[in-house]
Amino acid sequence: MNYRRRVFLSVLALALTAMAGSALAGDRFITVQSTTSTQNSGLLDDLLPKFTAMTGIEVRVVAVGTGQAIKNARNGDGDVLLVHARPAEEKFVADGFGVERFDLMYNDFVIVGPAADPARVGGMRDAVTALRKIAAAKSVFASRGDDSGTHKKELSLWKAAGIDVALVSGRWYRETGSGMGATLNIGVGMGAYVLTDRATWIAFRNKGDFAIQVEGDEALFNQYGVTMVNPAKLRHPKIAWSRAFMDWILGSEGQAAIAAYRVDGQQLFFPNARPPGG
Amino acid sequence: MPFDEPRAGRNDRRVLPITASGLVLERAGRRIIDNIGLTITGHDISVIMGPNGAGKSVLLRLLTGLLTPDAGTVAWAGSGADRARAPAVGLVFQKPVLLRRSALANVRYALRGGSRAERTRCAEDALFRAGLAHLAKSPARILSGGEQQRLALARALAPDPEVLMLDEPCANLDPAATAAIEALIRDARARGTKVVLVTHDIAQARRLADDVTFVHDGRIVEQSPAASFFDNPVSSAGRAYLDGRLLID
Amino acid sequence: MQDFGAAFGDAFGLLLGFDPALMEIIGLSLRVSITAVFISGLIGLPLGALLGVSRFRGRAAVLVLLNTLMGLPPVVVGLLVYLMLSNAGPLGPLALLYTPGAMIIAQSILVIPIVAALARQTIEDMHAEYDEQLRILGVGRWGMVATLLWDARYSLLTAMLAGFGRAVAEVGAVLIVGGNINHVTRVMTTAIALETSKGNLALALGLGVVLLLLAVVINAAVMGVRATAARSAHA
Numbered sequence: 001m002n003y004r005r006r007v008f009l010s011v012l013a014l015a016l017t018a019m020a021g022s023a024l025a026g027d028r029f030i031t032v033q034s035t036t037s038t039q040n041s042g043l044l045d046d047l048l049p050k051f052t053a054m055t056g057i058e059v060r061v062v063a064v065g066t067g068q069a070i071k072n073a074r075n076g077d078g079d080v081l082l083v084h085a086r087p088a089e090e091k092f093v094a095d096g097f098g099v100e101r102f103d104l105m106y107n108d109f110v111i112v113g114p115a116a117d118p119a120r121v122g123g124m125r126d127a128v129t130a131l132r133k134i135a136a137a138k139s140v141f142a143s144r145g146d147d148s149g150t151h152k153k154e155l156s157l158w159k160a161a162g163i164d165v166a167l168v169s170g171r172w173y174r175e176t177g178s179g180m181g182a183t184l185n186i187g188v189g190m191g192a193y194v195l196t197d198r199a200t201w202i203a204f205r206n207k208g209d210f211a212i213q214v215e216g217d218e219a220l221f222n223q224y225g226v227t228m229v230n231p232a233k234l235r236h237p238k239i240a241w242s243r244a245f246m247d248w249i250l251g252s253e254g255q256a257a258i259a260a261y262r263v264d265g266q267q268l269f270f271p272n273a274r275p276p277g278g
Numbered sequence: 279m280p281f282d283e284p285r286a287g288r289n290d291r292r293v294l295p296i297t298a299s300g301l302v303l304e305r306a307g308r309r310i311i312d313n314i315g316l317t318i319t320g321h322d323i324s325v326i327m328g329p330n331g332a333g334k335s336v337l338l339r340l341l342t343g344l345l346t347p348d349a350g351t352v353a354w355a356g357s358g359a360d361r362a363r364a365p366a367v368g369l370v371f372q373k374p375v376l377l378r379r380s381a382l383a384n385v386r387y388a389l390r391g392g393s394r395a396e397r398t399r400c401a402e403d404a405l406f407r408a409g410l411a412h413l414a415k416s417p418a419r420i421l422s423g424g425e426q427q428r429l430a431l432a433r434a435l436a437p438d439p440e441v442l443m444l445d446e447p448c449a450n451l452d453p454a455a456t457a458a459i460e461a462l463i464r465d466a467r468a469r470g471t472k473v474v475l476v477t478h479d480i481a482q483a484r485r486l487a488d489d490v491t492f493v494h495d496g497r498i499v500e501q502s503p504a505a506s507f508f509d510n511p512v513s514s515a516g517r518a519y520l521d522g523r524l525l526i527d
Numbered sequence: 528m529q530d531f532g533a534a535f536g537d538a539f540g541l542l543l544g545f546d547p548a549l550m551e552i553i554g555l556s557l558r559v560s561i562t563a564v565f566i567s568g569l570i571g572l573p574l575g576a577l578l579g580v581s582r583f584r585g586r587a588a589v590l591v592l593l594n595t596l597m598g599l600p601p602v603v604v605g606l607l608v609y610l611m612l613s614n615a616g617p618l619g620p621l622a623l624l625y626t627p628g629a630m631i632i633a634q635s636i637l638v639i640p641i642v643a644a645l646a647r648q649t650i651e652d653m654h655a656e657y658d659e660q661l662r663i664l665g666v667g668r669w670g671m672v673a674t675l676l677w678d679a680r681y682s683l684l685t686a687m688l689a690g691f692g693r694a695v696a697e698v699g700a701v702l703i704v705g706g707n708i709n710h711v712t713r714v715m716t717t718a719i720a721l722e723t724s725k726g727n728l729a730l731a732l733g734l735g736v737v738l739l740l741l742a743v744v745i746n747a748a749v750m751g752v753r754a755t756a757a758r759s760a761h762a
Contacts, residue, residue, distance in 0.1 A: 031625060031706075040725050045709065062625060062706035076614030077624055181724025206726030235614045236622060344659055364665030375660035378678045387674075388664050433664075 145175025424455025538733025575646025
């Protein structure tokens with residue numbers, strides 16, 4: 001019993017040190033709060049190893065909805081914010097949580113829908129008119145409903161169409177409160193129209209019989225921005241590493257890497273950072 | 279070995295005499311123990327007898343401090359029962375309660391003080407005296423009923439207690455096992471341990487008792503040396519009991 | 528359309544071929560949940576045992592509370608732990624957020640009530656059996672707790688297994704406090720959630736089956752240990 005107890009205690013001690021070791025990782029890394037679209041499209045998985053190979057700095061991405069990403073960054077739980085909600089990002093900086101916001105890359109939104117296309121919007125360019133047709137037909141529409149960049153864009157389009165979706169929420173307008181992928185799953189599952197960014201859609205593997213119905217509207221332009229979190233808000237600011245990341249991703253190498261990323265032969269994101277000093 | 283010291287030298291461990299006075303215990307409005315006083319002392323075998331429901335088992339539990347009386351006191355060598363002196367009072371129940379470990383470990387569990395090696399040796403001795411040495415490593419709970427009760431007895435005797443109390447220890451045992459237990463009881467008395475045995479088995483009482491305390495309805499009805507009780511019981515209840523008549527009132 | 532056959536084949540192919548990414552995820556799942564169960568045992572077993580042997584005013588209320596805590600929603604626990612560990616929160620300086628340590632903490636909080644409540648029940652039953660005998664042997668309260676815990680060790684193992692099942696299966700807590708970061712805090716359940724959100728439903732399902740298999744293997748191993756030990760020392 002004594003011997004067994006000793007063995008047991010040494011195993012215990014070993015386990016605790018192993019656990020402690022894993023919890024306190026002291027290597028070089030920064031934390032980026034980003035959105036599900038950059039994650040699900042596979043862009044970050046493709047992009048970030050290139051940065052790490054060059055600088056030795058690991059980039060850890062927390063991919064949540066834009067609203068949550070911004071909130072996390074406000075709590076100081078990230079070094080860099082990479083989302084696509086310009087007004088919210090600018091407020092983030094104005095409130096003193098971010099250093100400066102830079103345009104990073106863009107793509108566009110599309111409206112996808114079932115092959116049956118009950119609202120007859122297939123092939124349209126004008127997003128606002130298409131939404132009016134969907135509302136008129138009372139065709140099911142699945143919204144992110146989570147305060148994300150996509151959601152904010154969607155709401156602005158409904159507003160431009162003069163439709164108050166809050167009134168019809170739960171009827172033909174379904175708010176999923178989820179990320180892009182989950183919302184697409186739900187949309188495909190209920191045969192609903194969904195506003196999604198093109199990148200996530202192309203990389204999505206559960207399309208069912210859905211296709212892009214509405215695209216090409218200037219109003220569907222989707223701009224991504226990157227902001228360094230104010231070091232004063234962070235407990236362990238990694239100023240040099242964060243700056244290295246910003247310089248890289250806004251500079252020629254990062255921008256080229258973004259442009260080079262393809263899924264099914266299609267480019268998903270278009271770099272548009274302004275050259276430094278401009 | 280701490281257990282070879284003469285009993286006189288272990289003044290801090292003395293529990294005898296155990297004196298009870300004015301004990302009262304009520305349950306559900308009924309007096310199970312109705313003003314009992316007695317003294318336990320000496321080195322012989324006292325048997326407490328009486329019909330079922332007389333309160334014998336409850337009395338034992340009061341004397342060992344397991345139960346607190348509603349009125350009255352129990353004193354061990356003048357002061358109240360306490361945990362430190364518990365090893366000096368051995369108690370064996372009707373149904374043995376053994377830990378889920380080996381026989382040896384069960385006996386060793388009851389020992390305090392000394393090194394683990396000393397306690398192991400002491401436990402082995404106790405098992406040997408009980409004729410269980412060959413079962414030392416066996417899981418205690420797969421032993422037969424008789425073996426388990428012998429083990430419980432060995433465990434109670436291992437710390438060399440001043441007094442050993444037994445509550446109907448042979449009620450569930452066959453004659454062979456009963457004989458083994460009785461032999462161990464006699465052995466304990468020979469080694470100087472006071473024995474208090476509760477039994478409803480008149481024949482067993484005749485075999486073992488040095489004196490008899492007869493309990494009926496929560497009261498002590500008769501208390502006398504064994505010979506005079508069995509030959510010439512004074513109380514009517516005692517007489518009826520020895521005659522084999524049921525005592526109903 | 529989902530090709531379930533092919534995707535299941537993919538998932539098992541990864542498993543049998545010891546695909547490094549999958550192994551890493553499985554390894555982290557086991558490390559996090561086993562550590563959490565360990566910690567929960569250290570805290571929950573004595574706590575449950577103490578409750579099992581003690582009688583005090585308000586005990587019934589404590590038991591109700593404990594049983595209720597068994598059903599703590601993981602996502603709520605995740606949120607609370609996040610608020611504690613966030614840079615904006617009190618334990619920010621520990622820099623535990625988005626590390627396996629945070630996941631272990633969150634899962635421990637979920638599992639401790641389970642272990643404690645089940646231990647309490649087991650110990651209370653055993654206490655009824657042993658109480659008088661142990662008291663007559665002069666065993667005090669803490670000695671009784673230790674003895675009961677040791678004697679009940681095989682039943683308590685089952686309680687720990689229940690805790691492990693809960694820990695390894697939850698996603699809400701580890702997602703919030705871990706962040707599902709690739710190579711750092713991605714475990715089986717969060718990987719399944721991610722593949723689902725990418726539309727890789729069949730792969731996600733395949734991974735789910737792998738997770739189930741893992742749980743089966745662990746349960747079988749523990750039961751095996753219990754059986755051999757029972758034969759040799761226990762009854």
